[in-house]
Amino acid sequence: QSALTQPASVSGSPGQSITISCTGTSSDVGTYNLVSWYQQHPGKAPKLMIYEGSKRPSGISNRFAGSKSGNTASLAISGLQAEDEADYYCCSYAGSSLYVFGSGTKVTVL
Amino acid sequence: EVQLVQSGAEVKKPGESLKISCKGSRYSFASYWISWVRQMPGKGLEWMGRIEPSDSYTSYSPSFQGHVSISVDKSINTAYLQWNSLEVSDSAMYYCARRQWSSDAFDIWGQGTMVTVSS
Structure with a gap:
């Protein structure tokens, strides 16, 4: 069960759009x-951003x-903001009650 | 507020045993699976395994099978992650996370427990 593959880093300027890929x-x-998909700021616990591929939990920005x-799978962030700077991880169900996370992507807002 | 509260940081020596905890509150604890996730220093998230509090059924990632055990005491809404013999490489932050109802995603996370194993 290998980790899903994500780019190590993605960057963009405020207001721009970026996309993070997750290959399994x-x-x-x-x-x-x-x-x-999960967002993790330094020193904090991960936060659920997207589930079932494209659904947003209550309170998550569109x-x-x-x-x-x-x-x-892909995660797109539009209208990039300074607060979006964080690490992002994808996760997939892998059958037999098992899960696998992605390798993680550091998003930098320039 | 629905939350998972984990036990505090631990410093142990190689070969020692350890059990860390994750207590759920303000929701029906027995109805939601709990997973444990490892994050080694400066590294990514790794899913370790999970437990169904209702019947204590567990499943483990092949990477962690046999090295850790997950248990639960639903009478006190608490899940556990246990090692019988720690290794230096077990030094990491460990998170518990609740599986979202009817969906394979983790909607509530504990604050994390830092485990340091050093001689």
């Missing part, structure tokens, strides 16, 4: 529409949007 396999991302194509 046909055993996890490709089979289940159960990818979630600037965050999730999608999936084949074995790759």
